[in-house]
Amino acid sequence: MSMPSPATNELDLRGTAPAPVFDPAKALVAQATRGYWRTVLARLLRDKVTVACALLLLAIVLLAVFAPLLAPADPFKGSIMQRLLPIGSEGFLLGTDELGRDMLTRLIYGGRLSLVMGITPVINALLIGAFLGIVGGFMGGTVNTLIMRTIDVFYAFPSVLLAVAISGALGAGIFNAMVALTVVFIPPVARVAESVTTQVMSLDFVEAARASGASNFTIIRVHILGNVLGPVFIYATSLISVSMILASGLSFLGLGTKPPEPEWGLMLNTLRTAIYLNPGVAALPGAMIFMVSICFNMMSDGLRAAMDVTQ
Amino acid sequence: MSTHARDTNDNPRPILEVRELRKYFPLSSGIFNQRAGTVHAVDDISFSVMAGETLGIVGESGCGKSTTARLLMRLIEPDAGRVLLDGKGIAEPAPTGMAIGEVRRQMQMVFQDSFASLNPRLTIEDSIAFGPVVHGLPRRQAKARARELLARVGLAPERYAARYPHELSGGQRQRINIARALALEPRVVILDEAVSALDKSVEAQVLNLLLDLKQEFGLTYLFISHDLNVVRYVSDRVMVMYLGKIAEIGPVEAIFGGTAHPYTKALLSAMPSMDPARRTQKPPLTGDPPSPIDPAPGCRFRTRCPYAEDVCARLDPQLVTAGSPDHRVACEILRPASGHSLAAPAIAHAA
Numbered sequence: 001m002s003m004p005s006p007a008t009n010e011l012d013l014r015g016t017a018p019a020p021v022f023d024p025a026k027a028l029v030a031q032a033t034r035g036y037w038r039t040v041l042a043r044l045l046r047d048k049v050t051v052a053c054a055l056l057l058l059a060i061v062l063l064a065v066f067a068p069l070l071a072p073a074d075p076f077k078g079s080i081m082q083r084l085l086p087i088g089s090e091g092f093l094l095g096t097d098e099l100g101r102d103m104l105t106r107l108i109y110g111g112r113l114s115l116v117m118g119i120t121p122v123i124n125a126l127l128i129g130a131f132l133g134i135v136g137g138f139m140g141g142t143v144n145t146l147i148m149r150t151i152d153v154f155y156a157f158p159s160v161l162l163a164v165a166i167s168g169a170l171g172a173g174i175f176n177a178m179v180a181l182t183v184v185f186i187p188p189v190a191r192v193a194e195s196v197t198t199q200v201m202s203l204d205f206v207e208a209a210r211a212s213g214a215s216n217f218t219i220i221r222v223h224i225l226g227n228v229l230g231p232v233f234i235y236a237t238s239l240i241s242v243s244m245i246l247a248s249g250l251s252f253l254g255l256g257t258k259p260p261e262p263e264w265g266l267m268l269n270t271l272r273t274a275i276y277l278n279p280g281v282a283a284l285p286g287a288m289i290f291m292v293s294i295c296f297n298m299m300s301d302g303l304r305a306a307m308d309v310t311q
Numbered sequence: 312m313s314t315h316a317r318d319t320n321d322n323p324r325p326i327l328e329v330r331e332l333r334k335y336f337p338l339s340s341g342i343f344n345q346r347a348g349t350v351h352a353v354d355d356i357s358f359s360v361m362a363g364e365t366l367g368i369v370g371e372s373g374c375g376k377s378t379t380a381r382l383l384m385r386l387i388e389p390d391a392g393r394v395l396l397d398g399k400g401i402a403e404p405a406p407t408g409m410a411i412g413e414v415r416r417q418m419q420m421v422f423q424d425s426f427a428s429l430n431p432r433l434t435i436e437d438s439i440a441f442g443p444v445v446h447g448l449p450r451r452q453a454k455a456r457a458r459e460l461l462a463r464v465g466l467a468p469e470r471y472a473a474r475y476p477h478e479l480s481g482g483q484r485q486r487i488n489i490a491r492a493l494a495l496e497p498r499v500v501i502l503d504e505a506v507s508a509l510d511k512s513v514e515a516q517v518l519n520l521l522l523d524l525k526q527e528f529g530l531t532y533l534f535i536s537h538d539l540n541v542v543r544y545v546s547d548r549v550m551v552m553y554l555g556k557i558a559e560i561g562p563v564e565a566i567f568g569g570t571a572h573p574y575t576k577a578l579l580s581a582m583p584s585m586d587p588a589r590r591t592q593k594p595p596l597t598g599d600p601p602s603p604i605d606p607a608p609g610c611r612f613r614t615r616c617p618y619a620e621d622v623c624a625r626l627d628p629q630l631v632t633a634g635s636p637d638h639r640v641a642c643e644i645l646r647p648a649s650g651h652s653l654a655a656p657a658i659a660h661a662a
Contacts (some may be wrong), residue, residue, distance in 0.1 A: 034473070036432060204428035205438075208488075211384050212495060213415035214440035222441065225430040 037303040043306040053295040054172045060292060064111035073102035075262050078282040084278045095281040097267065098274050099260075103281055107288055110262040113174070114289070117256065117263075118244030118296075121178050125185030126236040132186070133193025134228055137201060138220060148194060163246050169257045181243055185236075192235045193228055199201040224254025230307050237300035241293030248289055264289050325359035325395075326531050327383070327418075327499055332356050332392035334378055338604060348604040353376040354555040355392070358498070358639070365532040367546030367563070369578070371540060371600055372474040375555040376535045380503045384420050385411055396499070407469035416446055423504035425484035429476040435461070435487050442495045453494075460490035463527075464520060482513035486520065493528065501533045506541060518545060520614070539582045543567050548637075551575050554603050554611040557630060561638030571633040571640045574612045610643065622650040 044050055063070055071094070078100035085096045087103075094103040136147040154162065167180035200206065201224070209219045248265020250256035257263040259270060267285040275282045321324050321565050333355050339348040353375045360366045368376050378487045381387045383394055385402055396417060399409040419442075422428040427439050439457035444450055455475055458468035464486040476484055485505065492500055502521070508512045522545065525532060542549060543563060550560040551572065559572040577596040601614050613619040624641050630639040631646045643649040648656060 069618045108608075204422040204424055205430045207381075207386055208420070208422060208428050208491070208499060209441065211415055211420050212445055212491075213412045214441070218445060222433075223430050227430070230432075 024249045040306045044302060047302045047306065050299055050306075053298040053302070057292065059297045060111050060288075061115060063108050064115055067108045067112060069107045071102075071105040073105040075101060075105045076260055077101065083273050084281065086278055087280045094284060095278065097271055097281065103284055106262040106265070106267060107284060110264045110267055110285065110288070111292075113257055113261065113263040113266065114244055115245065115292070117174065117178060117181070117247035118240050118292070121181035121185055121247075122236050123238045124178075124182040124244050125189050125239070126232065128182070129186045129189025129191075130193045130229065130232050133190040133195075133232070134197050134220065134224060136190070137194045137197025137228075138216070138224060140198075140201075144194070147190070151187040151190050154183070159242075160186045160246065160249060163250060164253065164255065167250055172255050172258065173286070174257055177247060181246055181248070184246065185239055185243065188239070189232060189236060193232045196228045196231050197224060200224055215286075231304075234300050234304045234307065237303060238297055240296040244289055244293055244296075248285075312330035313661060316516055324362065326362040326397060327360040328393075328395040328398070329359065329379075329383070330357050330393045330395070332379070332382055332394065333390045334375075334382055334387065335368070339458075339564075350603050351555045351606055352603065353382060353389075356552075356555070356557050357392075358550055358557060358560055359649055360531060360533060361547075362498075362531055363529060364547040365534050365545050367542035367549040368533060368535045368552060369537065369549060370558075372537065373436050373554075373600060373603060374520065374552040375603075377503055377553055378537055379552070380420060380501045380533065384418060385414065387552060392642075412446075416495045417496055417497050418499040418501065419497040420501040420503060421485070421488050421492050421505040425481050425508065426476060428488050429483070429484060429491075431476055434473050434475060435466075435479075436468075438476070439487065439491045440495050446495060450605075452629055457490070460493055461487070463493075463524070464490045465516075466490075480513075482509055482517060485509060485517055489517075489521065489524070493524065497530070499531045499533065501535070503535045505534075507536060508537060514541070521545065530576075539578065539643060554600055554606060556611055558612065559638075559640045559642075560630070561633075562635070565635060565638040569634065571638070571645050572642050573616050573618055573644070577615075610641075618644060618651075618653060620651050627651075 077237065078096070080100055082092070082096050082100040083098060084100075085092050087093075087095045089095055092102050092104070094107065097103055097106065105307075132147050132151070135143040157165070163177075163180045163184045165176045166183055170176035170179060204218060206223055209223050213221070247256055248263070251263050251265035252269040254269075257266045259266060264285040268282075268289070271282040271285065312355065332353055334353040336350040336352055338347045338350060339345060356375075356379065358366075370376050378387070382389050383401075389447055395407055398415055400407055401409055401411070401414050402411050429435075434443070436457045437462055440450065440453035443453040443634075444455055448456070454472075458472055461468040461471055466483060466486055471479070471483070471487075476487070479487070485508075488505070503522075506517050509517060518541065521532070524530060532545070534542060534545050546560060546563045549557045549563050549566040551566065551574065553574050558574045559566065559570065566575060567579065570579060574596075581596065596615055601611070607624070608627060609624040610616070610619070610626070611622040616623065620643075626643060626649070627642050628641040628646070630641045632638065633640045633645045643651040644653045647654060
């Protein structure tokens with residue numbers, strides 16, 4: 001038997017490349033190449049915008065966590081004599097609100113509720129939505145249709161309206177507002193998870209895993225999760241800002257936090273009457289929401305770029 | 312060393328037998344999923360593969376080559392027919408059958424797309440070790456085996472084990488896919504267009520590697536390709552498929568030396584020859600293969616066959632021997648007294 005075309009290649013390929021001798025002692029040193037997550041971290045650290053955003057968020061979180069130690073005043077104690085002082089007043093670095101409470105203190109304390117209400121619903125939605133989407137995408141067929149069409153029903157409502165409707169039906173309160181926000185975020189997360197799963201399922205390595213005799217559970221654990229959770233996680237990070245804004249919106253409407261509790265959305269609401277008297281102070285809670293949202297979005301962009309190691 | 316199964320007379324016996332295997336894909340359309348037809352992807356094919364041989368499977372795209380491979384691995388369920396590995400029915404109950412899990416240890420597959428068939432999130436080593444771990448080998452040993460195999464396919468383990476698929480070239484990735492398939496110590500390896508996506512010099516390296524590995528591990532290959540030169544180089548026997556049916560099957564010399572089927576003739580005449588003296592001016596096949604959706608009865612090739620006659624539309628040609636006993640052809644011309652004007656008369660057959 002002769003090989004008509006490739007063997008005529010001038011390189012005598014057969015035999016010229018002998019298999020390297022296998023040396024187990026040498027092989028054990030081979031761990032030198034970095035693992036996937038360490039590569040991602042190294043790439044993230046090179047991205048200055050992402051690092052800056054992460055540091056800013058870290059600072060805000062630390063301030064919120066250690067608020068009682070760091071805040072200069074009592075967040076609930078006001079003075080009728082010192083209402084709506086402008087930014088930079090003596091003793092009140094960021095001025096005072098409509099009841100004469102220290103703005104800096106209330107902004108630091110406000111981060112506690114605002115961050116919790118921004119992040120908790122997204123984590124819950126990530127867990128439930130990713131589960132639904134991956135199961136749907138993996139099973140396909142009727143199960144998938146059932147899950148995805150049910151989720152489509154929620155898509156029929158604008159997210160703000162849905163959040164307001166659910167939290168209105170459940171009654172005002174922080175817990176109910178978070179339940180409402182979780183319900184709002186499950187459909188988009190599930191949809192992203194489902195589409196990525198379907199895409200991954202069509203790749204040959206899933207077929208190869210099946211051909212090597214792996215069970216469905218093992219295939220999902222080793223081959224699906226690793227490839228699906230990344231994109232879903234990135235998407236979820238971008239939802240944190242939306243969640244914070246919606247949570248603030250609910251508080252603004254009186255469906256989330258109740259006064260006198262410090263929360264950025266609620267503070268924005270109560271200060272809106274002072275917008276003509278002292279616009280600088282009135283805009284501060286809004287500026288905080290804006291800053292944190294932008295930081296989460298930038299971070300999710302940076303994460304996406306860093307996790308795409310194939311580039 | 313020989314793992315070639317042999318019967319008492321020292322004749323090779325089939326390691327793989329395929330009996331009347333069939334897969335139809337229903338086509339649906341519209342919002343109510345109306346039945347729009349059936350794709351006859353694999354239509355009652357029967358063949359066997361001897362232990363230690365390489366069976367080349369050729370045909371145009373859409374002829375059912377890959378579907379056959381996936382049916383053998385049970386990645387898709389057949390509609391009818393049996394597949395026997397070592398005489399035991401695949402996915403049949405125990406005494407005469409073999410569980411899917413065991414089949415998937417003894418039979419492995421290498422896919423065409425070297426990139427898509429490796430998980431981008433797993434290191435090379437983990438990808439190769441995955442199968443053995445699934446089959447219960449401790450992780451440490453599985454990794455050691457992965458490294459040995461890496462060395463065996465020509466990639467230094469200390470350099471490549473911890474890398475990711477995107478860091479490697481197509482040829483290197485395909486070597487890894489081969490190592491992955493061999494990690495379970497299979498006896499049959501299905502190579503589904505395994506070298507088709509590689510450029511010629513790399514293709515030659517990988518082909519030679521495959522031939523060496525076959526020798527070393529006593530493997531049996533099912534080599535699926537559309538490249539006739541490559542099939543000729545690696546195969547002991549060749550099976551030509553056309554629209555879900557076997558057109559011709561026989562030893563490689565019989566197919567490439569004196570084929571009997573008009574379709575194989577057309578395929579071979581379309582094959583570029585390295586020897587200018589052997590280049591033909593005859594036009595190869597024209598047109599596309601007809602749709603495999605609800606094919607009309609009779610010979611599937613008759614719409615493009617220069618010798619088609621009435622009888623070809625009436626009868627579904629069965630495989631008949633031509634020349635040597637192991638060379639079989641599905642064509643009415645080759646069946647004596649079939650009614651085709653070119654067929655041998657009945658008397659000649661009787662004599």
